[in-house]
Amino acid sequence: MRTFPAGFVWGAATAAYQIEGAAKEDGRGQSIWDTFSATPGKVAGGDTGETATGHYHRYREDVALMRSLGLGAYRFSVAWPRVQPDGGGAVNPLGLGFYDRLVDELLAGDITPYVTLYHWDLPQALEDRGGWANRDTAYRFAEYAQAVHDKLGDRVREWTTLNEPWVAAFLGYGNGVHAPGRAEPADALRAAHHLLLAHGLGTKVLREAGAERIMLVINSAPVFTPAQVHDPAAPVSEADAEAVARIDALLTRQFLDPALRGSYPEELVAAHAPHVRDGDLELINQPIDLVGINYYNPTVVEAAPGTPADPAWPGSQGVRFCPVDGPATAMGWPIVPSGLSRLLVRLGRDYPEVGLMVTENGAAFDDTVEDGRVHDADRLDYLRTHLRAVHDAIGEGADVRGYLVWSLLDNFEWAEGYRKRFGIVHVDYGTLTRTPKDSALWYRDAVSANAV
Numbered sequence: 151m152r153t154f155p156a157g158f159v160w161g162a163a164t165a166a167y168q169i170e171g172a173a174k175e176d177g178r179g180q181s182i183w184d185t186f187s188a189t190p191g192k193v194a195g196g197d198t199g200e201t202a203t204g205h206y207h208r209y210r211e212d213v214a215l216m217r218s219l220g221l222g223a224y225r226f227s228v229a230w231p232r233v234q235p236d237g238g239g240a241v242n243p244l245g246l247g248f249y250d251r252l253v254d255e256l257l258a259g260d261i262t263p264y265v266t267l268y269h270w271d272l273p274q275a276l277e278d279r280g281g282w283a284n285r286d287t288a289y290r291f292a293e294y295a296q297a298v299h300d301k302l303g304d305r306v307r308e309w310t311t312l313n314e315p316w317v318a319a320f321l322g323y324g325n326g327v328h329a330p331g332r333a334e335p336a337d338a339l340r341a342a343h344h345l346l347l348a349h350g351l352g353t354k355v356l357r358e359a360g361a362e363r364i365m366l367v368i369n370s371a372p373v374f375t376p377a378q379v380h381d382p383a384a385p386v387s388e389a390d391a392e393a394v395a396r397i398d399a400l401l402t403r404q405f406l407d408p409a410l411r412g413s414y415p416e417e418l419v420a421a422h423a424p425h426v427r428d429g430d431l432e433l434i435n436q437p438i439d440l441v442g443i444n445y446y447n448p449t450v451v452e453a454a455p456g457t458p459a460d461p462a463w464p465g466s467q468g469v470r471f472c473p474v475d476g477p478a479t480a481m482g483w484p485i486v487p488s489g490l491s492r493l494l495v496r497l498g499r500d501y502p503e504v505g506l507m508v509t510e511n512g513a514a515f516d517d518t519v520e521d522g523r524v525h526d527a528d529r530l531d532y533l534r535t536h537l538r539a540v541h542d543a544i545g546e547g548a549d550v551r552g553y554l555v556w557s558l559l560d561n562f563e564w565a566e567g568y569r570k571r572f573g574i575v576h577v578d579y580g581t582l583t584r585t586p587k588d589s590a591l592w593y594r595d596a597v598s599a600n601a602v
């Protein structure tokens with residue numbers, strides 16, 4: 151058994167659009183994901199978040215489920231279009247009321263709410279004015295952050311500004327695989343900068359309002375050459391090292407360097423120069439307490455002269471993204487637990503000024519319910535091996551404060567729709583019945599032992 155430090159936070163994560171449903175209720179405005187998922191060909195199976203898991207109406211049952219698993223923390227996001235249906239100005243009390251009740255229900259169950267302000271569901275009204283490519287959206291975000299803090303700040307201590315700005319910018323505006331579905335790589339870089347600006351302005355607002363702990367959550371991964379995946383000491387050519395550095399800059403340092411140091415990594419200074427204004431980097435560089443890491447698999451690249459740039463990775467010409475041998479999840483994502491320990495140790499070393507938390511980690515597999523049970527041995531093993539990797543990283547000095555499994559429930563997996571199941575709790579989309587999978591029962595035992 152490997153025991154985690156006292157006070158280690160155990161929990162689960164979700165996001166508003168992926169679970170809530172009730173898309174047209176209580177005055178909720180339209181989000182870019184409503185528009186995108188209603189556009190034929192964008193989401194597998196034509197799925198939308200209109201009903202999702204029905205969490206908006208079943209949140210009490212879901213909190214009871216969390217209690218039965220002994221979770222100490224629940225990371226969820228607030229839907230901006232519920233709070234400001236038109237993306238600005240008047241606040242919709244009915245929309246905020248839902249999160250008010252959810253927070254009370256969590257606290258009554260001794261579960262710490264971790265509130266994420268932006269998990270990708272931008273009000274469509276703001277996209278109509280240019281979305282994240284428009285600098286003004288960052289200022290609208292700060293107003294929205296203020297409105298949510300005004301309502302929940304007396305009870306919520308753990309705040310996250312953004313979830314995975316890389317995905318929002320580069321899949322939303324770079325290759326268009328996510329909402330709003332624009333494929334304009336120059337706008338993707340602009341969007342990334344404005345998301346960072348929103349993080350800085352939002353952090354300032356939250357801090358001035360008295361928020362206790364503030365976190366930025368990024369999707370991060372170690373970037374390896376194919377040989378390094380299984381052998382950290384494998385030799386790397388100069389060309390491959392340069393390819394690795396360029397992708398690492400885009401994925402991780404693009405966000406952590408401005409947020410924690412007030413500068414873009416040298417690889418990206420020129421790319422961002424056209425839209426960075428005087429004072430922006432100071433605004434972005436607000437003190438924060440934690441960096442949240444969403445880890446699923448390593449990114450593997452090598453130098454391959456002549457390869458055109460991938461639209462999700464502006465400036466990646468000459469870099470090939472490589473497959474990884476070995477087991478993979480239903481997403482096709484390679485299973486490399488050691489990647490998580492190597493990532494956490496490296497981030498702890500490079501950014502000693504903040505604590506770390508694993509804010510998402512988990513796996514999709516094709517589950518089936520048999521006699522009221524889901525024997526998801528693959529997911530259970532994924533969680534166990536990744537938690538061991540977190541434990542290893544702590545042993546090597548990384549300041550990792552907690553682990554939040556993705557996800558509590560099967561849910562709307564963005565462009566993949568409902569066919570990819572990440573939950574430790576199964577959702578029957580016909581009846582909305584919840585069934586804890588074997589992985590949930592195993593996780594409950596790990597949580598109660600504070601050990602794996």
Ligand code: FCB
Nearest residue numbers: 165313314369444556563
């Ligand atoms: C992350 C997202 C989360 C979920 C997982 C599988 O990129 O933050 O909403 O879709 O991937």
